Amino acid sequence: MLTEGVLAGPRHAADEPAVPAGAPVLEIRNLSKTFPGVRALLDASVTIAAGEIHSLVGQNGSGKSTLIKVLAGVYEPDAGATASVRGEALALGDGKAAHDLGIRFVHQDLGLIDNLTAVDNIALGFGYDTAAGGRIRWRAQRERAALALSLVVDDFPLDRPAGTLTVFQRTALAIARALQDFGENGSLLVLDEPTATMPRDQVEHLFTLLRRIRERGTPVLLVTHHMEEVFAVSDRVTVLRDGSIVSVEQTADLDTPRLVSLMTGGVHRKLERGAGPDLEQVALSVRGLTGDTLKGLDLDVHRGEIVGVAGLGGSGREEICALLFGAEKRTGGEIAVDGKTLPPNDPGEAVTRRIGMVPAHRHTQGLILSESVRRNMTLATLTDFVKGGRVQRKREAAAVAEHITAFGVKTASAEVPVNTLSGGNQQKVVLAKWLRLKPTVLLLDEPTQGVDIAAQADLHQLIFEAAAAGTAVLVCSSDEMELARISDRVLVVRDGTVHAELDSGRATPHNIFAATLGTAPDDGAAGHLDEDLGSDDRTAASPTLSSSPVSSSDPVDGE
Amino acid sequence: MTAPATTAARSKGSGPASGVAGKASAGSRILQKLAIDRFSGVYIIVVLVVTFCLWIPQTFATQANLRVLLASQAITGIIALAATVCLISGVFDLSIGATMSLSISMVGVLQATGGVNPIVAVLISLAAGAAVGCINALVVTRFNIDPVIGTLAMSAVLAAVSWWVANGETVLYGLSPTFVSFGDIVLGVPAPIIYLAVIAVIAWYVLEHTPAGRYLYAAGANPVAARLSGVNVTKLTWGALISSGVLASAAGVALTLQLGTAPFAGGVSYLLPAYAAAFLGSTQIEPGRFNVAGTVVSMFIVAVAVRGLQLRLPDAPWIADLVQGVILLLAVGFAVWARRRRIARG
Numbered sequence: 036m037l038t039e040g041v042l043a044g045p046r047h048a049a050d051e052p053a054v055p056a057g058a059p060v061l062e063i064r065n066l067s068k069t070f071p072g073v074r075a076l077l078d079a080s081v082t083i084a085a086g087e088i089h090s091l092v093g094q095n096g097s098g099k100s101t102l103i104k105v106l107a108g109v110y111e112p113d114a115g116a117t118a119s120v121r122g123e124a125l126a127l128g129d130g131k132a133a134h135d136l137g138i139r140f141v142h143q144d145l146g147l148i149d150n151l152t153a154v155d156n157i158a159l160g161f162g163y164d165t166a167a168g169g170r171i172r173w174r175a176q177r178e179r180a181a182l183a184l185s186l187v188v189d190d191f192p193l194d195r196p197a198g199t200l201t202v203f204q205r206t207a208l209a210i211a212r213a214l215q216d217f218g219e220n221g222s223l224l225v226l227d228e229p230t231a232t233m234p235r236d237q238v239e240h241l242f243t244l245l246r247r248i249r250e251r252g253t254p255v256l257l258v259t260h261h262m263e264e265v266f267a268v269s270d271r272v273t274v275l276r277d278g279s280i281v282s283v284e285q286t287a288d289l290d291t292p293r294l295v296s297l298m299t300g301g302v303h304r305k306l307e308r309g310a311g312p313d314l315e316q317v318a319l320s321v322r323g324l325t326g327d328t329l330k331g332l333d334l335d336v337h338r339g340e341i342v343g344v345a346g347l348g349g350s351g352r353e354e355i356c357a358l359l360f361g362a363e364k365r366t367g368g369e370i371a372v373d374g375k376t377l378p379p380n381d382p383g384e385a386v387t388r389r390i391g392m393v394p395a396h397r398h399t400q401g402l403i404l405s406e407s408v409r410r411n412m413t414l415a416t417l418t419d420f421v422k423g424g425r426v427q428r429k430r431e432a433a434a435v436a437e438h439i440t441a442f443g444v445k446t447a448s449a450e451v452p453v454n455t456l457s458g459g460n461q462q463k464v465v466l467a468k469w470l471r472l473k474p475t476v477l478l479l480d481e482p483t484q485g486v487d488i489a490a491q492a493d494l495h496q497l498i499f500e501a502a503a504a505g506t507a508v509l510v511c512s513s514d515e516m517e518l519a520r521i522s523d524r525v526l527v528v529r530d531g532t533v534h535a536e537l538d539s540g541r542a543t544p545h546n547i548f549a550a551t552l553g554t555a556p557d558d559g560a561a562g563h564l565d566e567d568l569g570s571d572d573r574t575a576a577s578p579t580l581s582s583s584p585v586s587s588s589d590p591v592d593g594e
Numbered sequence: 595m596t597a598p599a600t601t602a603a604r605s606k607g608s609g610p611a612s613g614v615a616g617k618a619s620a621g622s623r624i625l626q627k628l629a630i631d632r633f634s635g636v637y638i639i640v641v642l643v644v645t646f647c648l649w650i651p652q653t654f655a656t657q658a659n660l661r662v663l664l665a666s667q668a669i670t671g672i673i674a675l676a677a678t679v680c681l682i683s684g685v686f687d688l689s690i691g692a693t694m695s696l697s698i699s700m701v702g703v704l705q706a707t708g709g710v711n712p713i714v715a716v717l718i719s720l721a722a723g724a725a726v727g728c729i730n731a732l733v734v735t736r737f738n739i740d741p742v743i744g745t746l747a748m749s750a751v752l753a754a755v756s757w758w759v760a761n762g763e764t765v766l767y768g769l770s771p772t773f774v775s776f777g778d779i780v781l782g783v784p785a786p787i788i789y790l791a792v793i794a795v796i797a798w799y800v801l802e803h804t805p806a807g808r809y810l811y812a813a814g815a816n817p818v819a820a821r822l823s824g825v826n827v828t829k830l831t832w833g834a835l836i837s838s839g840v841l842a843s844a845a846g847v848a849l850t851l852q853l854g855t856a857p858f859a860g861g862v863s864y865l866l867p868a869y870a871a872a873f874l875g876s877t878q879i880e881p882g883r884f885n886v887a888g889t890v891v892s893m894f895i896v897a898v899a900v901r902g903l904q905l906r907l908p909d910a911p912w913i914a915d916l917v918q919g920v921i922l923l924l925a926v927g928f929a930v931w932a933r934r935r936r937i938a939r940g
Contacts, residue, residue: 362822386824394822403816414812415823417805425803
């Protein structure tokens, strides 16, 4: 088992070359996990070697999260699974045993306390450095925090509340905290989708941090949805599909289309746009919209049009949907829907006027996690089923069953709590809630955040269908690829106002990203990401991109 | 893949499987029919009743005891529903005990000293409960004061008001005989248990079958997401707190007509049993959420246990408090444990 150099998964050992990276650190063999009626993992075997960054990829529901949760001790595996860390047996399903063997987890929500500083957050869960009488030795504690942070990142602001840090800084803080007692016995850092909510311009900082950890000899297991990240940082990649491991590959031997086809089983979804926008009719008209960071935003969205909004963190992009819907109070500006003024700060009125909003944070804002799929889907349109003051549950259930099929929601039933669904399917439920309304205006804030490529394609198709049916769609997203793929035009927000407008011909990921930085698109400004991204066919139409190498393969539409 | 395909098939539980698997699924089918997880409370009541009937037949297994049990639980049940409605909406109302006291004082003093028509006295008392609910709602939604603190403070204020209304005296005489007759035995059961049944059915219908109930559950579980789905969460909080005020007042009225006297601080001791029933109720019938049927069932578990032990240990007046406290802790502990188990098992 521990023979040096033999690292590939058992089914591939024969036809794959030995990996030179180092000795196996974590070995999991024959891991299965069955939930009532669902096989989440089937006979999965994974090996992580010393000094590697190892990506674990797969679509939502492929078993990635289950694997991580079994390793972290949240779930108990089915009988028969074995695991070892540096040759020492690890009881799967036991969180403390994993911790004792030096496995550290940084989960997607990071687990920071927003109103505490880095010093306090570092102490959480590991205890404070105390003197006699229980007094906290603040100076020593501070030094400990500074040391822990210095191992992963330079120049960290120790005294700012965690809530005021950037997403990257928060992630770095969570990683430093997880690794602080790592020492010589540390064996593995597991990161669960660390970039899901991270703005693009900060992702490279995270990669630098991960390489630094790797250089210290600690392997990193990175769970991710993003192709570009797999290629940018990882040495090897394990691909899960439908609960089974389909491939373990050297990243260098792979390219995007091959990886996508491994993940999806070769099934691509071709998006169909349907009818185009009706430029005669303005459905949503916004003048001078002002909030915390927005300073007088003007925009129009026509019936059947999909307008994308790009912008860096702090540009004001994050506020737009919430202000338009009335979730947050606008401090100025006029909003008109179908020519009629919309009052501020009244989501109930917005729903009455057939405005829907998919918020950026589906767990806290989009869904009622403990309630069933059915109840979540009909929450905004419950009155459709009311007769004589009573909710007609049979009619409701029938409608929900139809939506589940039509929107391709994978769920054990309509009655299970929505938190049992995978991220992509949860997001379909949020979108279904609003599509039920047959909205005049649909506001989408990061509609495919933390969602795999197949579910993303499904969601994009649903958005296209809504637009074809006449809905005016506004998509605010930090994912330039997404904006380029689905928007009829893209507005770039900077310093609280519209800084540039790119029509569909010019709205390439590269151009969008460059415009968010406020610079004319060129190599330096466009940065690292686009080169790995693989871009859209439309790039050819861009006159400014001649110096930038762009591949023409689209990971979703697949030609 | 070397998949043991049988497991997946078995877990679907369709059709009789062979051998060991068949036996296991037959056993689990029986368990499923019995729905131990949902109806454990009903079974506990049966076990408790049988135990006490065998243990102390001469005192427990009597019609008189049954009537005492039902009559006392009718009052607890009404106020426990007040607690349930608030908890569903995500708000603690700790003033329900004091509101009940106020209602007792008012309905007693209005009749005995004020000579007011009993029906008018009852209506005024219920209106007072609604007014308390309005003030609570104002404190919670407008001034953004934490409901626990806000209603606890309200509770102290109401205790003072009740004392003032009753002038610190229990109203012993002067209640209208017509009024008191509404606490008599009707159709072989104490009338208040019928009031409880009517109130419980209405509450169940509203919470389970009307949009208002659905919105209330949604708002309680995630007020932000509910608001962003167009639900008026503020209005629901008002509705929940006013309902609990009125229900607490109704419990006070029911207690007064049952006793035939009006003890001005009589509501205080009902606060803990009300919450014990509601929390234990969240592990019953519809596990994982507060619900009317669960509350009623749980209330009877606590009542039977307390009553039986009281009869067995007549020299231990502390037994009721002890049992209620322990059951509340066990109930909440069990609810947390059951949820964790559901998550781990998937």
